[in-house]
Amino acid sequence: MSASTPSLLAAAREAAAHQHYPQGALYMVATPIGNLADIGLRALQVLSLADTVACEDTRHTASLLQGYGLHKPLLALHEHNEAEAAQTVVQRLQEGQRVAYVSDAGTPGVSDPGARLVSAVTAAGLRCVPIPGASSITALLSVAGSPRTGGWDGRFVFAGFLSPKAAERQREVQHMADDARACVLLEAPHRIEALAKDLAALGERMLTVGRELTKQFEEVAHLSAASFPAWLQANAHRTRGEFVLLVHPQAADKAEAGALDTATQRTLDLLLTELPLKTAVKLCADITGQPRNTLYEAALARRKDRQAEAD
Structure with missing residues (x-):
């Protein structure tokens, strides 16, 4: 990819530079899940504008950025230091920096670090901007x-x-x-x-x-x-x-095979006459061995039928 890096970055500027990228904002940037060619043009534009790139692994991200011809100051932010490092990000945002956050692959904050960072930034009254991309x-x-x-x-x-x-x-x-x-x-x-x-x-x-x-x-x-x-x-x-x-x-x-048999339905009906719905469902599951989700749906349907009859 390095041979076409200048034209790739030029394409990113051409496609995405007309948008506004406010300072003092955190950009949650999705990165490729394996194939470098899956990077988004907006992601490249944001990474090129960022004053700091916070990341899950600095070595991995340095290599990723180098693949696109980018070199940025990096800040490690991973599951073991997220709370502390989030405050560093907040401070830099308050100074007016644009900070991009990337995980090792895919969308940060989704089964990856980043959720606590977003919470800290939001709590400080600062803006978080999603930059979507590749997703497994x-x-x-x-x-x-x-x-x-x-x-x-x-x-x-x-x-x-x-x-x-x-x-x-x-x-x-x-x-x-x-x-x-x-x-x-x-x-x-x-x-x-x-x-x-x-x-x-x-x-x-x-x-x-x-x-x-x-x-x-x-x-x-x-x-x-x-x-x-x-x-x-x-x-x-x-x-x-x-x-x-x-x-x-x-x-x-x-x-359809999960529909209640007559005996189970009668047990559920009897319990519903004496107990709150969730308690009745739990006890019926214990008694009959039927899945709670099936019993819960049946109980809701039964309650709806009774309300209709009352009306």
Whole structure:
């Protein structure tokens, strides 16, 4: 990319320089998730204007900026010093500087440092400006489809990184099993095998696995949750690199199968006559073993029916 750097920066100025970039503002800049060519023109313009670039890793960011022919003063701001370094950023903004913040890849503040920085800047009455760009989440969603269900409505839950603690992670996976919606996860290479083992409990529910997206060894696979551990083990290279995963929504026939049977519905109705809704749902789940989400939806529907009858 270095050979075309002058023309790239000129293109950024031509496309984005007409916009106003106020001083004394923090710019949250999305950077490529692997391929340097995915940088946005607004991101380049902001980085070229910044007085300081705060970043998760100064060595990584120095290399990134050098790839675009940029050299800027860097300030380390990561998960271990974010609170303290945020105050340094606030001070520089109060002096009228433009400060850009970048994480190692993607959008800062989304499963990366940056959220506490934004809170500190906002609390000081200063402005935060988002500069969007590459995202592993939307990249995977764009090629996920829904092979088993024939399409879906695009709604999903973003869970990010699940707990590194086995028991808590297994509880989080159980919540996914009880939820018919799609769910997006992120995972690091050193924990992907443990996550795959836990996700296998979802059985035939479909996954789309993205590994090393936008990089040389990019891989996207569609497979059942039950087969995920075997897929990883089939090739030693598959446990390397960063992962983003989509747990697909439950198939329509599976969701319909979750409708309450007569005995469970009667138990829920009896509890609802004596207890608040959430308490009734909890006790009914304990008694019947049915998923809380299913019971909660049934309880809301029952309450709506009763209100309609009363009207």
